[in-house]
Amino acid sequence: xxxxxxxxxxxxxxxxxxxxxxxxxxxxxxxxxxYGRTALGDRHSPLTQITPGNxxxxxxxxxxxxxxxxxxxxxxxxxxxxxxxLVIAGTMxxxxxxGRVFALDPLTGVQRWSYDPxxxxxxxxxxxxxxxxxxxxxxxxxxxxxxxxxxLASIDSRLIxxxxxxGVPCPNFGNNGAVSLLDGxxxxxxxxxxxxxxxxxxxINGLVIVGSAVADNNRIDAASGxxxxxxxxxxxxxxxxxxxxxxxxxxxFRTWIGPMAHRSGAANAWSVIAADPARDLVFIPTSSxxxxxxxxxxxGQNLYANSIVALRASTGRVVWHFQTIHxxxxxxxxxxxxxxxxxxxxxxxxxxxxxxxxSGQLFVLHRETGKPLFPVEERAVxxxxxxxxxxxxxxxxxxxxxxxxxxxxTAADIWGVTPVDSAxxxxxxxSLRNDGPFTPPSLRGSVNFPANVGGAHWGGLSYDRDRQxxxxxTNRIAAVITLVPRAAYESSQAETRGERIGLEYAxxxxxxxxxxxxVLTSSKGSFCTRPPLGSLSGISLRTGRELWSVPxxxxxxxxxxxxxxxxxxxxxxxLGGPITTAxxxxxxxxxxxxxxxxxxxxTGRELWKAKLPAGGKATPMTFLGADGRQYVVIAAGGDGxxxxxxxxxxxxxxxxxx
Numbered sequence: 001x002x003x004x005x006x007x008x009x010x011x012x013x014x015x016x017x018x019x020x021x022x023x024x025x026x027x028x029x030x031x032x033x034x035y036g037r038t039a040l041g042d043r044h045s046p047l048t049q050i051t052p053g054n055x056x057x058x059x060x061x062x063x064x065x066x067x068x069x070x071x072x073x074x075x076x077x078x079x080x081x082x083x084x085x086l087v088i089a090g091t092m093x094x095x096x097x098x099g100r101v102f103a104l105d106p107l108t109g110v111q112r113w114s115y116d117p118x119x120x121x122x123x124x125x126x127x128x129x130x131x132x133x134x135x136x137x138x139x140x141x142x143x144x145x146x147x148x149x150x151x152l153a154s155i156d157s158r159l160i161x162x163x164x165x166x167g168v169p170c171p172n173f174g175n176n177g178a179v180s181l182l183d184g185x186x187x188x189x190x191x192x193x194x195x196x197x198x199x200x201x202x203x204i205n206g207l208v209i210v211g212s213a214v215a216d217n218n219r220i221d222a223a224s225g226x227x228x229x230x231x232x233x234x235x236x237x238x239x240x241x242x243x244x245x246x247x248x249x250x251x252x253f254r255t256w257i258g259p260m261a262h263r264s265g266a267a268n269a270w271s272v273i274a275a276d277p278a279r280d281l282v283f284i285p286t287s288s289x290x291x292x293x294x295x296x297x298x299x300g301q302n303l304y305a306n307s308i309v310a311l312r313a314s315t316g317r318v319v320w321h322f323q324t325i326h327x328x329x330x331x332x333x334x335x336x337x338x339x340x341x342x343x344x345x346x347x348x349x350x351x352x353x354x355x356x357x358x359s360g361q362l363f364v365l366h367r368e369t370g371k372p373l374f375p376v377e378e379r380a381v382x383x384x385x386x387x388x389x390x391x392x393x394x395x396x397x398x399x400x401x402x403x404x405x406x407x408x409x410t411a412a413d414i415w416g417v418t419p420v421d422s423a424x425x426x427x428x429x430x431s432l433r434n435d436g437p438f439t440p441p442s443l444r445g446s447v448n449f450p451a452n453v454g455g456a457h458w459g460g461l462s463y464d465r466d467r468q469x470x471x472x473x474t475n476r477i478a479a480v481i482t483l484v485p486r487a488a489y490e491s492s493q494a495e496t497r498g499e500r501i502g503l504e505y506a507x508x509x510x511x512x513x514x515x516x517x518x519v520l521t522s523s524k525g526s527f528c529t530r531p532p533l534g535s536l537s538g539i540s541l542r543t544g545r546e547l548w549s550v551p552x553x554x555x556x557x558x559x560x561x562x563x564x565x566x567x568x569x570x571x572x573x574x575l576g577g578p579i580t581t582a583x584x585x586x587x588x589x590x591x592x593x594x595x596x597x598x599x600x601x602x603t604g605r606e607l608w609k610a611k612l613p614a615g616g617k618a619t620p621m622t623f624l625g626a627d628g629r630q631y632v633v634i635a636a637g638g639d640g641x642x643x644x645x646x647x648x649x650x651x652x653x654x655x656x657x658x
Contacts, residue, residue, distance in 0.1 A: 255303045285355065386443065
């Protein structure tokens with residue numbers, strides 16, 4: 001294929017010093033070859049054609065329907081189109097919740113090829129989505145067929161290698177193109193929907209590295225969360241790393257106390273793994289161990305759960321670790337992907353890792369050592385009053401940076417759509433345990449603020465490297481966590497549910513309790529936390545200060561969900577990520593009101609929005625086409641529930657010159 005060199009607005013397509021996953025080919029600035037644009041995951045594009053001055057002119061360039069809203073693709077559990085497409089060398093690659101992969105013409109959205117792994121649609125996967133595929137080009141001079149590969153980690157836990165040119169499985173990878181990720185787990189899943197894959201794998205120096213998603217609050221010995229590396233050519237497993245240490249010589253081993261502690265499951269990495277090929281490092285964001293809200297069977301600090309762990313990519317050896325939550329009792333997974341960036345301080349350029357957390361913290365760590373680059377304090381937090389539980393006495397707080405979201409709800413913070421709702425909320429909060437940040441779960445019910453959906457969430461953050469601004473979306477709602485004695489639950493005949501934004505009961509087998517989790521609302525369903533429901537913030541890493549924070553979205557559509565609204569209610573519940581561009585723009589969907597928006601990165605000023613067929617519960621991307629036009633693309637798929645339902649991927653661009 002002929003390579004076309006396009007110079008537009010002073011920007012060369014070959015102006016990027018980043019590398020393709022093979023590690024030896026410069027990434028054209030107009031491509032988007034990985035989930036976070038590069039393996040580093042900063043989600044920042046050097047493109048400048050779309051600017052704060054012309055963003056209001058954006059219009060739909062094309063739409064692509066995956067077809068998965070048709071009856072023949074119906075699933076037992078609602079599925080969510082959350083893909084971030086890739087664009088590499090003139091082809092777009094996108095995946096669906098059912099693991100179907102499409103190669104598209106990025107200028108028109110016309111399909112070139114498709115692949116269907118034939119996922120069993122009768123399985124009720126908990127998070128029925130797929131957030132993207134990964135790309136690798138074999139640097140070997142004799143590579144012919146499958147020289148360029150698309151890697152898919154399907155919801156049913158297969159790692160599949162496809163020929164990027166044709167979509168045909170690579171016959172020399174695993175078993176006719178696939179490797180089962182269920183094989184060899186320390187704790188095997190006890191049902192098909194307990195273990196799944198939702199994130200694109202990391203690709204680094206000839207290895208494909210995968211984590212997993214594990215069902216929450218099922219049992220204390222849930223499916224285990226090993227991270228594994230496979231040879232990108234053959235599919236052979238090269239190493240396995242256990243976030244719940246199994247080797248007594250590991251320093252983390254003694255931080256798990258109790259006869260069942262080392263049998264704990266989860267602590268898995270369900271988010272996107274970041275990679276630094278030059279340093280031979282991968283950065284693993286781990287989640288809470290099983291079960292989320294009771295740790296009596298896993299006392300201690302619980303390393304390496306709820307951590308950012310730097311592993312030597314070639315061996316899987318731990319290089320450093322930083323734990324964001326000790327002995328998690330709040331479902332505060334590291335859901336956001338780490339972002340590997342360079343910050344400037346005193347004239348020096350420092351390699352860093354950015355991690356935004358559900359607890360509303362932003363940690364900035366040295367990429368080579370894990371040492372905080374902004375002060376972190378261990379602060380005393382409330383003790384548990386639940387028999388058998390031992391909450392950790394302190395938690396890490398990013399004291400050198402502002403919190404991303406409110407950390408507590410006081411009497412002055414209580415809100416309601418009406419005065420009656422406000423009084424109802426005040427009475428509700430007064431009846432609960434509410435001792436500030438990290439109030440442990442209790443039998444009478446505890447306020448959990450931010451709620452388990454964040455604070456910062458799986459949408460993660462973007463980093464404008466020129467302005468040194470971190471842009472991050474957050475939710476600002478509270479939850480109530482109640483531990484129900486198992487005998488009382490069984491006699492009540494309460495219905496087991498699984499709504500994360502709503503009411504949920506979960507069994508937590510192996511513990512004395514059943515979890516009851518619900519959003520903190522009045523008896524009429526009014527949110528009790530002061531608006532906005534969701535926000536978008538810009539934080540300067542030059543000054544360590546918040547530059548701006550604006551409501552993200554509107555309450556439009558809440559009435560369709562049976563929730564009360566008000567002229568004074570602002571912002572929206574949001575799940576999905578931002579991207580930034582060198583021209584000074586931030587693009588984000590994410591909101592339940594189903595708009596796609598552009599903001600000015602320096603100020604947070606909203607510049608443009610477009611109505612989507614369903615919520616853009618995904619991270620967008622941008623690329624420069626062979627026609628010289630910059631496109632911005634988002635999956636507008638919703639989730640089949642709160643965010644609506646669609647099967648569309650939509651591209652926007654400026655009008656063609658006439």
